[in-house]
Amino acid sequence: MTVRQIENMLGLLEFFAERREPATLADVVRHFGWPRSSAFNILTTLVENGYLYEPRARGGFYPSPKWMQVISAISEAEPLPESLARVLRRLAEETGETVWVSAPSGVFAVFLDVVESFQAIRYAAKPGKRVPIHITASGQALLTQMPPRDIEVILNKVTFDDSGPNAPKSVEEVLQRIDEGRARGWFHSASNYSTDLGGVSVPVTVSGRPFSVTVAGPLSRVQGKELKHATMIQQALAEETDQN
Amino acid sequence: MTVRQIENMLGLLEFFAERREPATLADVVRHFGWPRSSAFNILTTLVENGYLYEPRARGGFYPSPKWMQVISAISEAEPLPESLARVLRRLAEETGETVWVSAPSGVFAVFLDVVESFQAIRYAAKPGKRVPIHITASGQALLTQMPPRDIEVILNKVTFDDSGPNAPKSVEEVLQRIDEGRARGWFHSASNYSTDLGGVSVPVTVSGRPFSVTVAGPLSRVQGKELKHATMIQQALAEETDQN
DNA sequence: CTATTTTGTTCTTATATATGGACAAATACG
DNA sequence: CGTATTTGTCCATATATAAGAACAAAATAG
Numbered sequence: 001m002t003v004r005q006i007e008n009m010l011g012l013l014e015f016f017a018e019r020r021e022p023a024t025l026a027d028v029v030r031h032f033g034w035p036r037s038s039a040f041n042i043l044t045t046l047v048e049n050g051y052l053y054e055p056r057a058r059g060g061f062y063p064s065p066k067w068m069q070v071i072s073a074i075s076e077a078e079p080l081p082e083s084l085a086r087v088l089r090r091l092a093e094e095t096g097e098t099v100w101v102s103a104p105s106g107v108f109a110v111f112l113d114v115v116e117s118f119q120a121i122r123y124a125a126k127p128g129k130r131v132p133i134h135i136t137a138s139g140q141a142l143l144t145q146m147p148p149r150d151i152e153v154i155l156n157k158v159t160f161d162d163s164g165p166n167a168p169k170s171v172e173e174v175l176q177r178i179d180e181g182r183a184r185g186w187f188h189s190a191s192n193y194s195t196d197l198g199g200v201s202v203p204v205t206v207s208g209r210p211f212s213v214t215v216a217g218p219l220s221r222v223q224g225k226e227l228k229h230a231t232m233i234q235q236a237l238a239e240e241t242d243q244n
Numbered sequence: 245m246t247v248r249q250i251e252n253m254l255g256l257l258e259f260f261a262e263r264r265e266p267a268t269l270a271d272v273v274r275h276f277g278w279p280r281s282s283a284f285n286i287l288t289t290l291v292e293n294g295y296l297y298e299p300r301a302r303g304g305f306y307p308s309p310k311w312m313q314v315i316s317a318i319s320e321a322e323p324l325p326e327s328l329a330r331v332l333r334r335l336a337e338e339t340g341e342t343v344w345v346s347a348p349s350g351v352f353a354v355f356l357d358v359v360e361s362f363q364a365i366r367y368a369a370k371p372g373k374r375v376p377i378h379i380t381a382s383g384q385a386l387l388t389q390m391p392p393r394d395i396e397v398i399l400n401k402v403t404f405d406d407s408g409p410n411a412p413k414s415v416e417e418v419l420q421r422i423d424e425g426r427a428r429g430w431f432h433s434a435s436n437y438s439t440d441l442g443g444v445s446v447p448v449t450v451s452g453r454p455f456s457v458t459v460a461g462p463l464s465r466v467q468g469k470e471l472k473h474a475t476m477i478q479q480a481l482a483e484e485t486d487q488n
Numbered sequence: 489c490t491a492t493t494t495t496g497t498t499c500t501t502a503t504a505t506a507t508g509g510a511c512a513a514a515t516a517c518g
Numbered sequence: 519c520g521t522a523t524t525t526g527t528c529c530a531t532a533t534a535t536a537a538g539a540a541c542a543a544a545a546t547a548g
Binding site: 001004005034036037038 | 528529535536537538539544
């Protein structure tokens, strides 16, 4: 079961991130269609805890710097390695496609950082996006770095429901693709999950944590470039990171 | 009424900010004493929305970089003016006391940024802290920058419940102190709100937004230094900000 | 200055949901 | 390798709470 009020408040945060200026109670109500009293309760809760304030005296609410204080404490403790950020920037330039770093999260791979392609037709994704770990290139590149026991546990829980046309259809097929990818040094996907999306992913371990770096775009544009992209990723990783 | 689930999730965030490493469901339950199923629901909600992930495959949950993405979008839009940050750092050094910038928030003044004194006995405060706008020096320095109409509306709503020994006791007294402070160029408080706390605050408007800069510490240490501190704040503001 | 509309706030109750308990899966122990 | 313990997940229902309605205070229009 999901907690509605938490989703509401995440929605509110994203609302402010887009709007980028204070909003009144009425603005919030208009945007979300929430009952006034409910919106009022949400705003009040945030205000009383110091996470929302009224910058210009009766000119609406806006998230306070307290967020920054808390979040930066959190992300300084377990930061995305700077080397991977460099790799992303470099690959974005070299490939012209959307590139990202993922990490495992249960039966999913989460995107930790994304640099979107500048091209009009591109794979649009944001940090926090999750894709099934077993049928995507990003995911398989993560799985391959785990001890067999962990892989087994995770694959025990996956389903093959939301797969694309070219996705593996059983745990055995997944294990086979992992073996292939491991031997090859990179993983690829062609409409495994999102139709018409093709991508190449390379596993990398930085300070003991498993990541994968992926380059992806519309199939029409990336097909045939798998080896080229894989090599670019590997080279970028080799040159930008020390401990690998 | 306050929304419990939102407070829970703020608590969770602060828990991670202190802990600085992944926590399992069991860790969370132990810390908060929540029922397992409830904690599970909260974690699940955050995970499904991409705000929490499992960095090391079955090694607990941790907030994802998605927080950073959203929060930095928010705080870039309405940042604390860099000039005020400089003022704070300088005053912290010069005075050796705790210093902060506040902004209005309804009947409260919120602390936007704080630099705590390094001394053992000091006023300890964090961004997000709120104090009554009408009985504190920080608050009065904000009020003095508002049009009379706004002041009237705000003072209509205040109460004199949680006042310290030296606090003004009526709206008239507040208005009088504001007049005095405005004439003097700075506001001061001696046990107005927190007993034994003394402080001096100076109003400043940056790009149309009202702020106040405050220096405060234990009464025993700051008493008699009001004018000195006020002058230091004014000088720092004059030298570090252009548009004032 | 008065009437009208908008915005913020309080309260009660029907309704959504937090929770206890029961289960399953994984890990630790003997 | 079998048993005990810990951890994660599901579900029905008693309980907390979200939301409608009604009010008050400001802002805006006339």
